[in-house]
Amino acid sequence: MNYKQLSNKDKKYLWHPFTQQQEWERDRDITVITRGKGTYLYDAKGKKYLDGVSSLWCNVHGHQVPEINKAIQKQLKKIAHSTMLGASNEPAILLAEKLVKMAPKGLTRVxxxxSGSEANEIAMKMAFQYWQQTSPPRKSKNLFLTVRxxxxxxxxxxxxxxxxxxxxRIFGPLLFKTLKVKSPHQYPSRNVSNENWLKDCVKEAEGVFRKFGSRLAAVHMEPLIEGAGGMLVHPWGYLKAIRKLCDKYNVLLILDEVATGFGRTGTMFACEQEGxxxxxxxxxxxxxxxxxxxxxxxxxxxxxxxxxxxFESGRTFFHGHTFTGNQLGCAAALANLELMEKKIYLEDVQKKSEMLQDLLEPLIAHPHVSEIRLRGMMGGIELIKDKKKKTTFPYEAKMGYRVCAEAKKLGVLLRPLGNVIVLMPPLGISKGDLVKLIGVISKSIHKATGVRF
Ligand SMILES: Cc1ncc(COP(=O)(O)O)c(C=O)c1O
Incomplete structure (x- = not known):
């Protein structure tokens, strides 16, 4: 089917996530991807794009990775899916074993x-039920402390x-209440030493623990860097301090490594960096x-x-989905993790992360760039309207989107978070493409803001 037909049918039948459909329907140049190879995507018009956000932060070694393709094909010849409710399957068993071996010590059950949403939903329900059933039960431990x-x-x-x-905000009336601390990124002393910044942040968390520690079921947070919140970095030592508070007040620590896991921040899991x-x-x-x-x-x-x-105790974890432990997914994951286990994988990510830091350094002098935040190969460039007056671009200016639209013209697909240009290249990106990515982002910021630097 040609581009025009696909574009028309898309606008007639589809509803895209996190998308203002009114604008989408009017867009005469929507991107329709038809294939991928390495870190490149190809669209129905035959145009080639660097996959600048790793197909929403998940692509690792690129597209059409021979080892993963082969693993899926091999599995497909046996079976695509059977249920985990009342049965098990080989790839799910082998993957669980591998995950336990890779994960921080002591995490023994998978x-x-x-999806990431479900992984978090499950974690929260698990923590809640744990306190209801621990010996002796602590039924009043039913609050969650989270980051705003x-x-x-x-x-x-x-x-x-x-x-x-x-x-x-819109879903407020549907939600259960949680306790919230300010994002560690938002503290005013962030521009002083890490020590003072850390002290400020931990003080607030300590206050909550002192007041609600006996009622807290768990702290639920992203470690080192909050992704969708705007690539907000935490001071070094924050995670460790939270762990200590959890131990002191007998509170579970739930880490959401949906975005940071598997090498994204330079170690297999971000929490390893704080031990x-x-x-x-x-x-x-x-x-x-x-x-x-x-x-x-x-x-x-x-x-x-x-x-x-x-059986009759009611202690069962009554949660599960139709495709839980799907064989094709587990086979793909096994092949993916085997590639990650090679020594060179993390070394390569770390080298590219240093390179990324160097490449980005000159951009901080741009009059419309207020901050560049990075943890490994995950970060963001914050755009600002007026650096001196610290005024931000208004939402309706769509500055992040405008930068990404310029990047698209130059052959790089990006997705912003408000005024933050997300840095999330596939971890397997070549050094040459990393140079290209930052070059295109710089040019696109110049173009969109009208300020060449
Ligand atoms: C930290 C974090 N947790 C959870 C999710 C949700 O994952 P999913 O989109 O797979 O539901 C995301 C997605 O971006 C994320 O970044």
Whole structure:
């Protein structure tokens, strides 16, 4: 089918996520992807684009990776899917074993689902039920402490845990209440030493623990950097301090590594950088190398055991989805993780992360760039209207979108978060393409803001 036909049918039948459809319907140049190869995407007009946001933060080694293709094809010859309710399957078993071996020590049980939102939803329900059934039960431990600008997905539970006003405000009446601390990124002393910045942030969290510690079921947060909130970085030591508070007040720590997991921040899991082990870990996105929807919630033997009992005890975790533990997804994940296990994988990510830092450095002098934030290969460039007066571009100026529209003309697909240009290239990107990516982003900022620097 040609581009025109596809574009017309898209506008007639589809509803896109996080998209103002009125604008989409009027757009005469919507992108319709027909294939991918390496870190490039090809559209129905035959145009080639660098996949600048890793197909929404999940592509790892590129598209058409021979090892992952082969693994899926091999699995397809056996079976595509059978249920995990009352049965098991080989790829799901082998993947669980591999995940337990890769994850921080002590996380010994794997519960599968299909998306990051579900992985978080499951973590939250698991923590809640744990306290109802632990010995002796602590039924009043039913509150969750979260970070105000956090993002954990779009199901009602994960929206309750999140705090991005633009996305979540409208659903307010549907949500359950959580306790919230300000994002560690938002503190005024952020521009002084890490030590003072950290002190400020921990003080607020300590206050909540002091007041509500005995009622807290869990802290639920993204480690090191909040992604969808705007690539908001935390001071070093924050995660460790939260872990200590959780230990002191007997609170579970749930880490959402849906975006940061599998090397994105330079270590296999971001929490390793602070020597922290969560009680529950949420994984998705990179898990299958960006091939298929699969997520996992990992937990400890201590949490798992609280769910054991006789059939009639009611201690069962009554949660599951039709495609939980899907064989094709698990086979893709196994092949993906085998590639990640090669020594060179993390070394390569770390080298490219340093390179990214160097490439971005000159851009901070641009009059419309207020901040560049990076943890490994994950970060953002914050655009500002007036640096001196600290005035931001208004929402309706769509500055982030305008920069991305310029980048598209130059052959790079990006997706902004408000005034933040997201930096999330596929981890397998070549050094040459990394140079190209930053070059195009710089040019696009010049073009959209009208200020060449
Ligand atoms: C940290 C984090 N958690 C959860 C999610 C939700 O994942 P999904 O879109 O797979 O539901 C995302 C998605 O961007 C995320 O970045």
């Amino acid at each position: 519960f599968y689902s299909d 600008e956090g993002y954990h997905g779009d199901t009602v539970g994960s929206v309750s845990l999140g705090g991005i006003d633009l996305f979540h 922290v082990r969560p009680d529950i870990l949420c994984l998705a996105k990179n898990l299958t190398g960006g091939y298929l929807p699969l997520a996992a919630t990992l937990t400890t033997e201590k949490v798992y055991k609280a769910f054991l009992g006789k």
